[in-house]
Amino acid sequence: MATWDLSKTMHHVLICNGGSCLRRQGEEVTAALREEIALQGADDRIHTTRTRCNGRCEDACVVTVYPEGVWYKDMTPDTARALVREHLLQGKPLQDRKVYSWSGERFIPTDHGAEGLLRSMKK
Numbered sequence: 042m043a044t045w046d047l048s049k050t051m052h053h054v055l056i057c058n059g060g061s062c063l064r065r066q067g068e069e070v071t072a073a074l075r076e077e078i079a080l081q082g083a084d085d086r087i088h089t090t091r092t093r094c095n096g097r098c099e100d101a102c103v104v105t106v107y108p109e110g111v112w113y114k115d116m117t118p119d120t121a122r123a124l125v126r127e128h129l130l131q132g133k134p135l136q137d138r139k140v141y142s143w144s145g146e147r148f149i150p151t152d153h154g155a156e157g158l159l160r161s162m163k164k
């Protein structure tokens with residue numbers, strides 16, 4: 042148990058640890074991302090949280106970054122380390138893994154992710 046001071050936090054990274062993502066290196070992605078944050082001395086600037094399923098299982102392993110609102114797919118330990126160095130510390134998102142980005146009004150899909158279903162179409 043911990044209660045962190047987030048007053049210096051610039052990014053919140055949600056790492057999916059749902060079943061599909063754990064089957065596709067979710068544990069290793071979590072460890073690599075956290076190790077790279079520590080290696081870069083960025084613990085106060087980047088907060089991470091393991092989550093349950095984010096509803097994008099075909100994109101596993103899924104990682105999302107806020108407040109930018111960028112969703113990533115197919116994350117691996119190597120791309121997790123690159124995410125820290127390039128996106129979080131240099132402001133350059135990983136374009137080839139990005140599946141959604143926040144426009145200010147809604148999430149805009151790239152053509153990299155699974156198409157998915159609209160909830161309203163399931164009724």
Ligand code: FES
Pocket residue numbers: 057058059060061062063093094095096097098099101102103
């Ligand atoms: S388990 Fe990660 S999106 Fe479903």
